[in-house]
Amino acid sequence: MILSFCVFVTGGLFPRGADQEYSAFRVGMVQFGMADFRLTPHIDNLEVANSFAVTNCFCSQFSRGVYAIFGFYDKKSVNTITSFCETLHVSFITPSFPAEGMNQFVLQMRPDIKGPLVSLVEYYKWEKFAYLYDSDRGLSTLQVILDTAAEKKWVVTAINVGNLKDERKDEAYRSLFQDLEIRKERRIILDCEQDKVKDIMEQVITIGRHVKGYHYIIANLGFVDGDLSKIQYGGANVSGFQIVDFDDPVVAKFDQRWEALEEKEYPGADTRIRYTSALTYDAVHVMTEAFRFLYKQRIDMSRRGNNGDCLANPAVPWAQGVEIERALKQ
The missing domain is CATH 3.40.50.2300 (Response regulator)
Structure with missing residues (x-):
């Protein structure tokens, strides 16, 4: 009997100090992983206001062959990230403030207020x-x-x-x-x-x-x-405004698990989960469901013809980038 196990490599760009958000990300990775399927993240911690650092980390993630990137941005780095996503067809899932204008490959977890x-x-x-x-x-x-x-x-x-x-x-x-x-x-x-x-x-x-x-x-x-x-x-x-309804039974159940976590292993778990951390957890769920769907559809996710150079001229977008973007938005 041959057991099939599938791993999808994803990226993570976390600002320094976002300990609780990173803990929520890790909890989601563990909870939503399956016996035959899981996401494996490459994580970078950086100063998101530094566009040079953002460029380096994004290109590093892209060269590692990530299928999508979860992360944060601010006003100084949002244009850098959206430009790379549009050019390379890499989906970026974020709980940061909604970016101005429309970008096909940036998926906002945070509703517009x-x-x-x-x-x-x-x-x-x-x-x-x-x-x-x-x-x-x-x-x-x-x-x-x-x-x-x-x-x-x-x-x-x-x-x-x-x-x-x-x-x-x-x-x-x-x-x-x-x-x-x-x-x-x-x-x-x-x-x-x-x-x-x-x-x-x-x-x-x-x-x-x-x-x-x-x-x-x-x-x-x-x-x-x-x-x-x-x-x-x-x-x-x-x-x-409050996006997390702690009276909801599903949220209450998660909250109980969150409170039971060891703070030394999951920094920030000693306080109630913030909305940005909750959106981070939800983002892992969205990514997991999207890649599980693609896995079941047996879509070829290889990056043939793309050597992972995000600064190549001319740019070489990922052929499966649109498929991934559509799956994430389902």
């Missing part, structure tokens, strides 16, 4: 508010807010909080909110990832801007990822 955010502002009938955004996440959501403001005659004070130096950020946040108070700006949208929201809210509490009369909208998908109890205890209203 623009429409729901505008709807929430309209629901609360805000006509004057401050919009604090992190430019490292891109500017597309800000642009939609400003376009809508022009149409509906909203008065929006837009402030970039993505370029503050770490050693001065606490002082800068306090100064910013003191200035907003002078302008009577008590309705505030925070278009930032949860770590920056946490830093901002700590300073909001320090200077007493968490009391009745203030209303904050957190414009990411991890509303319960941070501890908002002090803000709410102070009397301020806080609204937001």
Whole structure:
């Protein structure tokens, strides 16, 4: 009797510090692997804001013959990644903020928040508010807010909080909110990832801007990822969006397994899973199902005629890249 075992090689590009996301990735790899089928990852940890480092890692992954790449990007590296994906027909699966424009080979795990955010502002009938955004996440959501403001005659004070130096950020946040108070700006949208929201809210509490009369909208998908109890205890209203439903039985079962993990082996497992980590876990499931489908269809996945040089001129796209992209989107 001959036993058949299939391995698909995938890539992983993780930012330094994304320990919990990487742990969720590894958990998914173990859970979704089968007796006759599994994904084997090549992992690189890098500074995603460094386009040179991103280029090196992407090309290294491509030369190893990966079938698809999971990873993260920011504003400085998104164009590099999308360009390589389009040229080489390599699918990139990501929980990062949705990239501007359409790219056939970039698969967004994160739903776009623009429409729901505008709807929430309209629901609360805000006509004057401050919009604090992190430019490292891109500017597309800000642009939609400003376009809508022009149409509906909203008065929006837009402030970039993505370029503050770490050693001065606490002082800068306090100064910013003191200035907003002078302008009577008590309705505030925070278009930032949860770590920056946490830093901002700590300073909001320090200077007493968490009391009745203030209303904050957190414009990411991890509303319960941070501890908002002090803000709410102070009397301020806080609204937001939550993609992970911890009341769902399937999620609750996963949450139990997550809590049982050893933190030494799976860094970040000592805290509740963040939405970016949950999307990472889901991405592994998506990749596994796609490659299992291709395996069952007996599609030839070899890279004949492609030596893995991502900088070749002319570029040599992977012949099976479109098949993989379609399977991932099913």
